[in-house]
Each structure stands twice: as structure tokens, then as C-alpha cells.
Amino acid sequence: MTNSQPRGSVTAVLEDLRGVVAAAHLLTDPAQLVTYECDGLAAYRVTPGLVVLADTAEEVAAVVRSCARHRVPFVARGSGTGLSGGALPHAEGVLVVTSRLRTLHAMRPEDQRAVVDPGVINLQVSREATPLGYYFAPDPSSQQICSIGGNVAENSGGAHCLKYGFTSNHVLALDVVTPTGEQVTLGTEAPDPPGYDLVGAFVGSEGTLGVATRAVVRLTRLPEEVRTVLAGFRSTDQAGAATSAIIAAGIVPAAIEIMDALAIEAAEKAVSCGYPAGAGAVLVVELDGAEQEVEHEYAEVERICREAGTFEFRMATDAAERAEIWKGRKSAFAAVGRISPDYIVQDGVVPRTSLPEVLRRMGEISAERGVRVANVFHAGDGNLHPLVLFDASEEGATERAEEVSGMILDLCIEHGGSITGEHGVGADKARYMPRMFTDDDLDTMQLVRCAFDPDGIANPGKVYPTPRLCGERPRVVQGAHPLQEAGMAEVF
Amino acid sequence: MGDDVLTSLAGTCTLREAQPGDAVDGVPATVVASPADAGETSALMRACDAAGLTVVVRGNASKLSWGRPPERVDVVLDTTGMDALVEHSRGDLIATAGAGMPLAVLRDRLAEGGHQLVVDDLVGISTLGGAVATGLAGPRRMWTGALRDLVIGVRFVRADGTVAKAGGKVVKNVAGYDLSKLLTGSMGTLAVITEVTVRLHPVPASSWWVGATVPPDRLPQVLGTLVASQLVPHAVEVHAVPGGDPQVAALVSGTPAGSAARAEAMAPLLGAGAQVAEEPPSWWGRIPTSDGAGSPLLLRTTARLSGIPELVAEATGAGLTVTGSAGAGVLHAAGDGGLDASAAVTALRTTSVRLGGSTVVLDAPAATKTTLDTWGEVPALDLMRRVRNEFDPRRTLAPGRFVGDL
Ligand SMILES: Cc1cc2nc3c(=O)[nH]c(=O)nc-3n(C[C@H](O)[C@H](O)[C@H](O)COP(=O)(O)OP(=O)(O)OC[C@H]3O[C@@H](n4cnc5c(N)ncnc54)[C@H](O)[C@@H]3O)c2cc1C
Ligand SMILES: Cc1cc2nc3c(=O)[nH]c(=O)nc-3n(C[C@H](O)[C@H](O)[C@H](O)COP(=O)(O)OP(=O)(O)OC[C@H]3O[C@@H](n4cnc5c(N)ncnc54)[C@H](O)[C@@H]3O)c2cc1C
Numbered sequence: 023m024t025n026s027q028p029r030g031s032v033t034a035v036l037e038d039l040r041g042v043v044a045a046a047h048l049l050t051d052p053a054q055l056v057t058y059e060c061d062g063l064a065a066y067r068v069t070p071g072l073v074v075l076a077d078t079a080e081e082v083a084a085v086v087r088s089c090a091r092h093r094v095p096f097v098a099r100g101s102g103t104g105l106s107g108g109a110l111p112h113a114e115g116v117l118v119v120t121s122r123l124r125t126l127h128a129m130r131p132e133d134q135r136a137v138v139d140p141g142v143i144n145l146q147v148s149r150e151a152t153p154l155g156y157y158f159a160p161d162p163s164s165q166q167i168c169s170i171g172g173n174v175a176e177n178s179g180g181a182h183c184l185k186y187g188f189t190s191n192h193v194l195a196l197d198v199v200t201p202t203g204e205q206v207t208l209g210t211e212a213p214d215p216p217g218y219d220l221v222g223a224f225v226g227s228e229g230t231l232g233v234a235t236r237a238v239v240r241l242t243r244l245p246e247e248v249r250t251v252l253a254g255f256r257s258t259d260q261a262g263a264a265t266s267a268i269i270a271a272g273i274v275p276a277a278i279e280i281m282d283a284l285a286i287e288a289a290e291k292a293v294s295c296g297y298p299a300g301a302g303a304v305l306v307v308e309l310d311g312a313e314q315e316v317e318h319e320y321a322e323v324e325r326i327c328r329e330a331g332t333f334e335f336r337m338a339t340d341a342a343e344r345a346e347i348w349k350g351r352k353s354a355f356a357a358v359g360r361i362s363p364d365y366i367v368q369d370g371v372v373p374r375t376s377l378p379e380v381l382r383r384m385g386e387i388s389a390e391r392g393v394r395v396a397n398v399f400h401a402g403d404g405n406l407h408p409l410v411l412f413d414a415s416e417e418g419a420t421e422r423a424e425e426v427s428g429m430i431l432d433l434c435i436e437h438g439g440s441i442t443g444e445h446g447v448g449a450d451k452a453r454y455m456p457r458m459f460t461d462d463d464l465d466t467m468q469l470v471r472c473a474f475d476p477d478g479i480a481n482p483g484k485v486y487p488t489p490r491l492c493g494e495r496p497r498v499v500q501g502a503h504p505l506q507e508a509g510m511a512e513v514f
Numbered sequence: 515m516g517d518d519v520l521t522s523l524a525g526t527c528t529l530r531e532a533q534p535g536d537a538v539d540g541v542p543a544t545v546v547a548s549p550a551d552a553g554e555t556s557a558l559m560r561a562c563d564a565a566g567l568t569v570v571v572r573g574n575a576s577k578l579s580w581g582r583p584p585e586r587v588d589v590v591l592d593t594t595g596m597d598a599l600v601e602h603s604r605g606d607l608i609a610t611a612g613a614g615m616p617l618a619v620l621r622d623r624l625a626e627g628g629h630q631l632v633v634d635d636l637v638g639i640s641t642l643g644g645a646v647a648t649g650l651a652g653p654r655r656m657w658t659g660a661l662r663d664l665v666i667g668v669r670f671v672r673a674d675g676t677v678a679k680a681g682g683k684v685v686k687n688v689a690g691y692d693l694s695k696l697l698t699g700s701m702g703t704l705a706v707i708t709e710v711t712v713r714l715h716p717v718p719a720s721s722w723w724v725g726a727t728v729p730p731d732r733l734p735q736v737l738g739t740l741v742a743s744q745l746v747p748h749a750v751e752v753h754a755v756p757g758g759d760p761q762v763a764a765l766v767s768g769t770p771a772g773s774a775a776r777a778e779a780m781a782p783l784l785g786a787g788a789q790v791a792e793e794p795p796s797w798w799g800r801i802p803t804s805d806g807a808g809s810p811l812l813l814r815t816t817a818r819l820s821g822i823p824e825l826v827a828e829a830t831g832a833g834l835t836v837t838g839s840a841g842a843g844v845l846h847a848a849g850d851g852g853l854d855a856s857a858a859v860t861a862l863r864t865t866s867v868r869l870g871g872s873t874v875v876l877d878a879p880a881a882t883k884t885t886l887d888t889w890g891e892v893p894a895l896d897l898m899r900r901v902r903n904e905f906d907p908r909r910t911l912a913p914g915r916f917v918g919d920l
Contacts, residue, residue: 132738133818133870155742177688190692191663206894211870212816212843213660214649216889217898217917218704222662222695226688246744266605272628272716312746314772371684375605403686404606440687447689458689459679466678467691473900485690 030092032071035116038088039074043081047122049073058117061102061109062164066449070097070111075119079197079205079235085118086233087203095479096201098229100140100169104176105367106448108228108484115479118233120171127236131156134241135194135211140171140234144178147239156241159186162444163352171234177226179444181277181351182308184402186242188444190225197236198224201475211238223470228446229481231474245310248276249320250344253305253327254298254334258282258397261303262377264330265401268307269374271326273319275402277308279351284361284396285409286350292357295350298334305332305401306351308344354398355409362394362411364420366427369445370434374404383433384408393426405443406434432457447485455487465490519545519588522565527554528595536590538570539583540880548592552669552677552708555591559706560675562589562910569673570912571702573614573644580648580812580876581701582888585914593643596708599623601683608666608683610711613643629714632658634799636846643707649699652799653749653765656741656841658715662698667711670697672704673906683711696901703916704905718767721748722777723794725763726784733760733823737840739783740764741819745776750841752822753797756830762840763795802837802848811849812877815862819843821869828865832858843871855882863890889917 039048049055050072059067071094076082089096095115102109111117124141131154136147144165147158161180162168168178174196179188186192195209209221224231255261261280268275281289283302289295297304305327309319320337327335338344350357358365372380381397388395396409408430412423431441431454441447441454455464464486472492474480482489516531523529527550532543549555562569567588574594596612599620603609604627611620617635620642624630633645634652644650646668651660658664667681680693697704728736733752740750740762747764754760762784766777781788801812813834817825822840829836829847838845849858855878863873867890875888892898895918902909902920914920 130818130820131742132820134741135818177692179686183686187659187663188686188688190695191659200897204896206897208894208897210816210872210893211818212866212872213655214651214699214814214816214844214872215893216872216874217892217895218901219649219662219695219699220894220897220901222692222698223901226692243742243744245746269605269607272719274716312744312768312772312776314775315746315768318769318772371686373603373606373608373684375603400686404684405686438682439684440682440689442689443684443686444688451689455690458682462676462678463680464690466672466676467680467693469904470691470693470696470901473897473904 029114030094032094032114032116034092035085035088035094036072038091039085042084043074043076047075047077049075058099058111061099061104061107063105063107063448063450066107066110068111068113070117071114073117073119075122077122079123079199082118082120082233082235083199083203083205085116086199086201089116089479090201090203090477093477093479095482097481098171098175098233100172101143101167103164103168104172104448105369105445106442106450108176108446108448108481110449112482120233120235121169123235126150129154131241133211135238136241137236137238138170139236140169140174142170144168144170144173151241152244155244157244158239159192159242160189163355170237170239174225174234174237175227175229176444176446181279181400184278184400185274185276190222192240193221193225193237194240195238196221196224196234198232198234200232201477201480228448228485230471230485232480247313247316248308248310248344249316250338250347251307251320251323252297252336252347253307253332254301255303255305255330255332258303258381259378260331261305262381262401264305264327264332266374267326267330268323269402271322273322275307276310277306278400278402279306280304280399280401281351281354282397284394285354285358285398288357288361288396289350289354291360293349293353295346297350306347351398358396358409358411362413364412364414366410366423368406368408368410368427368430369442370406370431370439371443372404372406372434372437372439374402376437376439377401377404380406380433380437384430387426387429391422391426393422395426403443404439449484452483452485452487455485516544519567522567523547523558523561523589526557526561532590538587538590541583541587543570543587543590545588546590546592548595550595552671555671555706555708556675556677558591559671559673563674563908566908567910568913569910571647571706573641574616574639581915582919583883583914584912591706593641600709602627604629607714608685608711609714610683610709611642612709613641613707615642616640617642617645624714625717628717630717631664631712632715633661633664636799636801642710646698646707646710647700647702651844653751653839655839656750657748662695664713665694665698665710666713668694668697668707669709670705670707673908673910681711685713701912701916703902703911703920718773720770720773721765721767722773723763723765723791723798724777724780724784724788725761725791725795726788727759728762728785729759730823730827732785733826734820736762736784737822738820741841743780743783745780747780747841749839751798751838752826752840753795753837754826754830755835756833760826761795761797763798765794797837800837801846802835810851810879811853811855811858813847813859813862813873814844814876815847815866815873816844816871817866817869818871821871825865825869829862832861834858851879855886859886892917
């Protein structure tokens, strides 16, 4: 295959699909297409050429085969909650929506496995598993609406991934439609399948290696005991010191989260979570496991928090109280809308030991630029979610906020961290990739993409800034990539 | 021949002519090259690429014979010179080390900070790079996952000499493809791993093993109860020899008081004769061997958790000794020379595939090795071939060693 042929049009794809996909599921009416113009990152909008609401894996395969035949780009979409523009459509491409594939094929607690369609909602898996004594560990805050397919594509995490890992640690096998239109199974239900770990490569590939049409995921046993603690501190430094001491004591909590004063104010306004009045920071720690161990860890955590200067220490004694503590944290992103008309949700990572220094620098940047930053973070693994607040109606405010947001990412890279811990690169951060990776690093990643997608039609323009054309080697200086010329340029 | 190769590689790194002992699974080597760092590795690989020489990467050669014999070995690339502990960040619970770092040395160094890389070295003398390249995993994978789940960053040199990295040194990171996972278990056929960053765990204060002999008819119930236990076993292992009753043992770790209490509470789950001990049973965390000298046939066989009792029965019925992780669904099976290897492989493979797993031949006597179907049917083999072809189009790295004779 060569890369020089011109791309075909979505009209050709539409012709192929008539009679294969129900007419009502082929959306071409501009009024309908507009619904799909963005994902959770509404700053980027592109109206797709065609939207297909697939009902089966075979339909997904038919769409992709047709796209491959006509060299038309396609973008997969689950629930559209992504925060990096990963599901941003292609103007001359097809948006393949997998939400209607939502069958829960099997719940097998005896094997600690569930077999699910990509459109199944994250929380639904845990809801079905809980009566059987199990749950699905990856728990993004969006879990009431985000799909398993989206989780797989983004390698999503959540508050509890400190102890239990991310989506990639919980997916054993995937049915995938590759960008060349083949239906293949990657991995086996048991671990250690022969050959390369293609499941490991696919998870987190943000829809650039194909469309997942079924997943075998791990179910995790519900813990015997759960204790959720809320500690109020005067400053984030104190809360950070408590975090470090907990880790140094050899404790791996299920979750350790910190919110700063501004984030608390927002959460309080939005959901009246009743966090300690006057707190400069709150620390939420969740301990789970066997009762005897949790009891011991709880005593340690309380001692450490008191030594670090907590002025209010609460423990949830039942599920309702636990939900109350989590309410403020889980609603934090949306809550910020109460204290600022507009905001950017940032997602960066630093080594945990750099947290105090990075928070201090962020405070300085915020003061220098006159841009408020609220902080909510997964303190246990150094994953920061600074919320950069601004008012778009104010002259130059958007630009200032974007600049601060970019400076925060630079700060993360400077400290040996990452530009994204869980929200993905998508359309939003592709331009930052060269700050973290060399050309050779990025070219090596492209090798995987070329193996799966030689024509570059799967979610083009996402993740990588200017992808090398497959078959071209070594890297030579190139002009604008055809994908950019074909309409993706407006994205950047 | 040796001289030609030495000449074409001159100046890249320390070189010597290969000895008979450097042969890889019976295939004689020409030159042994020992790069000191990624830069020398890159120079070496570039020179090999230019001269069309094949390369087999070698750590401690503990199990270099496993897998298929390579088609040709011009150069053995010895990684043991790259053995530095680059970083152990205690507050971040991560460590970075050279690929040639022996796991045993790494363990001692990390223990100074109360930490560990949770990997069970089943063969005793692996290097970190060798462990990653083979996807080493033992009993405690039930606790923290296998090595694939603990590797957070890799530095490597591609077949054409390109130096690259993936991942990083933070535990949470979704920037770009997770090449660390792709390289883990790739058997040295995609790139030469030069440095690895791993996630660490605290060393628990105390550990107990709860063990019992379990009649085969009770095995499903005992294993089912153990893996579902909220007492959080860090490992559940099974060991069985042909004609004998299976043995089961579980590892309980944690605080001194807590773990002791949990071990006592777990004992009844294994049955009346269960024992709580401070030491593991002798077969724990080892590759099984048969009674005869060595282990002429060694298989890895997997199944969904509920299928493990059937797989154990199938293996022992075929005359194989099995040891492995009932808590993860992965077993090793060994048989001696008297066995019909081909029949044993076929029987176990049929059963394991039906139970959601696979069976691969890790090692076999030279006479039968090339006649056995090493990997069985590999799902997505065509995609794997394309990945290999992108990374190493000239098949420089260990040609023929991996699935589909890649
Ligand atoms: C309020 C809020 C809170 C959030 N909290 C978290 C959090 O705590 N942790 C976290 O990790 N994320 C979080 N997110 C981000 C987002 O919810 C996750 O990335 C989620 O996994 C996306 O799922 P989705 O179904 O909405 O995917 P979409 O947004 O539809 O798509 C996301 C990406 O996946 C691809 N994709 C979708 N389906 C498939 C498929 N079947 N096959 C292949 N590729 C596919 C798309 O092409 C796109 O690149 C949050 C988002 C919001 C709005
Ligand atoms: C197919 C297979 C499966 C195995 N599975 C298990 C298992 O499940 N559990 C277990 O305990 N042991 C397993 N082993 C054994 C494993 O080889 C050894 O336990 C050990 O990890 C190897 O360490 P070493 O340093 O001695 O490597 P060696 O024996 O020297 O090399 C082993 C393999 O890794 C490659 N390799 C070594 N270093 C590098 C590097 N830096 N970069 C790239 N490639 C490299 C070699 O080319 C060779 O293919 C397996 C071996 C094989 C071949």
C-alpha cells in the first residue's frame, strides 16, 4: 500500500453502508451531526462527515473496511466524555459510535472476569458485579457515563488506581477491528498469551490502532473492610507532608486525594459537602483490604495526620458517610463552574516527591499571571488536576489561561513527570509530545501505528504531532502532512 | 569468519571471539560483544545492521535455550556490563537500573530502603533485562500483577541502532503508546533493552504460608474459596506430581499480628490438615523438574481460574509434574525423557485453549524441539508479524526465535 493516493469521500462510504447498516443509524443531517461535533473538551469542534451508530461488531468492521477501501479517516467514539479531544471528529471522515454495543455478555466471578461490549458503561460493570462480591477497579470520576471502549482507548484511571492500577492492568483480551478492517482477537482470558503483548499496546492508544468491539476485563474481589478518612489541614504543604509520611510508612492506601482551598470552596458551593471550615487543604485517604490490616493502617494514618497538623480528622463509618466524603472530590471538576465562568482541566504528573516544589511554583505562576488555579489531585501518584480559571468574556483571559496551563505542563516535564496521567493526549496535547519525547522516541511509537494502520486512517491527527508516513524511513524533513491539509489543521 | 565479524564491529564496544559455551541453544556464535552503555549498544547495532549480522541478546544466559533456537547467531550481545542502579527514589517507590543488573543484586539494594520489585525469580539468576524480555512472573503476580504491570519505563536500542525510550519514571502516565508492555515478553526480537524503570512495593513486615494436601475432587472447591477470599492472599499456588494428590499453599503477608491472624483464619479453607508455616514449601516459586536428570520437556500452560483444577488433572494424567499460580491461572509443567512429548503438548494445549488459555513449549530435548509446535495457534499472529517487520525489517534480532518463526 502506498500513502500517496488521494483520499476518497464519505459519500463513497455511505454508498457502501446502505443496506448494511440501518438507514436510521447513518446520520448525515447537519442538525444531527452537530450533536457529535465535540467530546468532553468542548473547546475543539469539528462536524463529522458521517456518523454511524453501529449495532454490532460486524457493522463496525463493515464501516472500517469501507473506510480502508476508500482511504477515508474514521474516529471511534464511546460516550464522548474524553477530556483531550480524542473523539473529536474528522470533517471528511466517519465517526463510528460504539455506544449501542452495550451487551454485558458474561459475569464470571469464579474466573474474576467479565466479558463486555465497548459501549457498556463503566459503573454498570461494578453494579452487576457487586452482588456477586466483585467490582471493576478502574473508577474514573466520569464512571456513571463513560464507556469501557473509551476506558480501554484512554487507559483510564481513577482515584483507586494508586493501589489497583489502571485500565491496562484490568484488560486481558480484546476483540478489535483493525484499521485495515480485519476482526482479530488480542490476548486470551488467561494471562501470558503467546507472542507480543498487543493488548498492552492497544490499551491507551486512543483509537489510533482500531476499534475495540469486545473486552474481557478483570473483576476484583470486594474488600472485607473499607475506611475512608477526611483530614483538614491549614495548607497543602501539610497535607502533602502527611501523604509522604503515609507512603514512607509502607502503607499503600486504595486512594489518597488532596483538594486545595479554592477547590474546596467550589465543591462546597456546588454540593455542600461539609468539608472542615477554614481548611487550606483536605486530604481524603481510603484504606481497604483485610480487616486486621486496615485497622492497623488506620491507626497509623491517624497518627501521621495528627503529627502533620490536621485540625479535623473524620472517619466514615458506613457507605453513606463514605459517599458524603467522596461527593466533594468526585464533583470537583463540575463544581468549579460555580466559582468561574470558564476553566481548563489540566492533567499532569510529577514524581510524588516533587509535589511540594511543583505546588509552590504553580502558586507563583498563578500569582505572577493573575490567573487563579484550583487544585485537585491524586496525591498518591503525583497526578495533578489543576483547574485554570478564567472568564472568556474578558479580553485576553483565554490566552492567559492557556499560557498558564502550558507552563504547568512544562513544570511537570521539568520534574521528570508526564503531560498526561489519565486524560490522554488526543487533539489537545499532541503538540506537547515533542517536549517529552525525542523524534526517535516518537518515530518508534509510529512503528506500532504503521503495523496496525499503514494508511493512517484511524483517528489521524491525534496523539502524535506530525506522524511520519508509513514505509518512509529514516525520518526526513517534511512539509505539511496530508492529514493536516485534509482538514485537521484547524484542530491545532 | 570470526575475524571478519570482529573487523566489521571494531571500535563499537568490547569484543571477543565466541567460545563453544557461547552457543545459543546449540547454534554456535561467532563473536561476543559487551557494550557498556546505550551509546555503545547503538554503535554495535548500527554496525551489525550495516554488515547484515544477526544478534542474540544475552543476560545471564539462565534460560537462553528457551524458545526456538535462532536461525543464526553472528553476535551474542552480552548485557551484563550495563548493571548500574541508576536511581532508587524511596519517596516515589520507583527504581531505574541497567538491563544487566542481576535481580538478586537489585533485591538487596532495594531492601535497604524497605522496598522490593515484586517479581519471583523462578530460575534464580536472571538479569532485570532478561526478566523483562521473557515476561518473568511467579507466585506473587496475584498480588501486584506480573512484570508487565510493574515496568513503567524502558530505554532501548532498535535493530538499526536507534536509541529510544517509552514511558518514564512516574507510575501514572498515558502519553503515547505503552511500548514498555510491548517489549515485555518480546524475547529480544524487537529491541535491545538497556534500562528499565519499575514500580516498587514495600516489603511486608511478615509472611506466612498456609499449606495442605488436597484430594483432586476437592481441588476446585479449595482453590475457588482461596482465590475469592477476602483475607487477601498474595499468592495461591498448586503443585502436583503424577499419581499423587495435589498440594496447595497460600501466602499471607502484612503486619505481624494481622498476617498471623489471617493465616490462622485461612487454614480451615484448605481443609482439616492445613498447616501454617513461616517458610514456603520446597516446591514454591520454582520451575518444576521431573525425577530424571534435568527437565527435558518444559511447558507453560494457562487457563481461566476455574479451569485450573482440570488443567492440573490433565497435566498429571499426561505424566507431567506441575507447579504454578492457581491464583493467576498460569502453570509450568515438566516431564522426563520417557514421555511422548508431542502427545503431551497436544493434550495440554487442547484443554488449555478450551479453558481460555494457551500452552507453549519453553524447553525440550534438542532431538524433539524442532519437531514440536512450540507456540500453538497464536491469535493475531499476522499483526505481530507486522510489528516485528516494522521494528526489525531485516530480522537482525534473534531470527526464528519467537512465535511464527519471527
Ligand atoms: C467529569 C469528568 C471526569 C472525568 N474523570 C476522569 C478520571 O477520573 N479518570 C480518567 O481517566 N478520566 C476521566 N475523565 C475522562 C473520560 O471520562 C475518560 O477518558 C473515559 O474513559 C472516556 O470514555 P468515553 O466512553 O466517554 O470515550 P470517548 O470520549 O467517546 O472517547 C475517548 C477516546 O477513546 C476512543 N474510543 C472510544 N471508544 C472506542 C472503542 N470502542 N475503540 C477504540 N477507541 C475508542 C476515541 O476515539 C477517543 O480517542 C473524566 C471526564 C469527565 C467529563
Ligand atoms: C519463552 C520463555 C518464557 C519464560 N517464562 C518464564 C516464566 O514465566 N517464569 C520464569 O521464571 N522464567 C521464565 N523464563 C525464563 C527466563 O528466561 C529467565 O527466568 C530469566 O528471566 C532470563 O534472565 P537472563 O538474564 O538469564 O536472560 P537470558 O537467559 O540471557 O535471556 C533470556 C531471553 O531474553 C532475551 N534478553 C535478555 N536480556 C535482554 C535485553 N536486555 N534486551 C532484550 N532481550 C533480552 C534473550 O535474547 C533471551 O531470549 C522464560 C524464558 C523463555 C525463553
